[in-house]
Amino acid sequence: MPIDAAGALTAAPRVREIAWDHKDVQLYHLGIGAGRPATDPRELRYTLESRLRVLPSFATVAGGGVPGVIGALSTPGVDVDLARVLHGGQRLRLHRPVPVRGRASAASRVVAVHDKGTAAVLVLRTEVTDADGPLWTEEAEAFVRGEGGWGGERGPSARPSAPPAEPPDHVVERAVREDQALLYRLSGDFNPLHADPEFAARAGFERPVLHGLCTYGATLKAVVDTLLDGDVTRVRAYGTRFAGVVYPGETLRVRMWRAAGAGSGTGSGEARVAVSAVERGDAPVLADTVVRYG
Secondary structure (H helix, E strand, O other): OOEOHHHHHHOOOEEEEEEEOHHHHHHHHHHOOOOOOOOOHHHHHHHOHHHOOOOHHHHHOOOOOOOHHHHHHHOOOEOOOHHHEEEEEEEEEEOOOOOOOEEEEEEEEEEEEEEOOOEEEEEEEEEEEEOOEEEEEEEEEEEEEOOOOOOOOOOOOOOOOOOOOOOOOEEEEEEOOOOHHHHHHHHOOOOHHHOOHHHHHHOOOOOOOOOHHHHHHHHHHHHHHHHOOOOHHHEEEEEEEEOOOOOOOOEEEEEEEEOOOOOOOOOOEEEEEEEEEHHHOOEEEEEEEEEEEO
């Protein structure tokens, strides 16, 4: 069996030192679509070093290297074909605002292996700590087709739930540039699925698809700009399930529902979010998406 669940769960954490500065942050922000219009003061918070604030989803690329969902595949006890792997979900919890410049230690380990029968799900947790203590914790779910059936625990349902029935409180649309994936991949994810038409065709797609984590970042930016007046420091946690793909050149429709009792002031709250691709009949892209803020 390619996945040794016990071996993966008992493997020692993989620890690496990471570092970043304002250029990495600016490149990431441009990669998720910030800077349009270029002279808008609200966009300059993401693009101009003298005003720079860090969108918390930058944590997924801080320090470069492969994304967490790929990192899970290098864990002892895991030997699978990358072509069978899908990014199932991503969760982030902030302990402090992410600084513009930083140096930290990132410790990653597999914390769960679920048997879905026809597939396996690996959950990789990464704890990031700097000299002042914990910075953030993130979890990436890797869905591995064809690797289930060993009789392990099924774990929570991986089926995305429907969005709330009531009309959303806010709806915004964000155009994805034709070259968005080419720009985003410069932050560290060089999977050819997002750039090479021939590779994308072999994977079953009509053309290269946008990185799921690019959509993840663009969605958080839309929520922060719409509900939190651009105050990135108010984000406490953010999680989603990946429900479908986005093609560069499409338009994201981001629908937001404030949780009951969550006002627009400075108090804590929660927003439910659903994201779809406008040009394909609102095909679901992100589901079960929640942003918690303080």
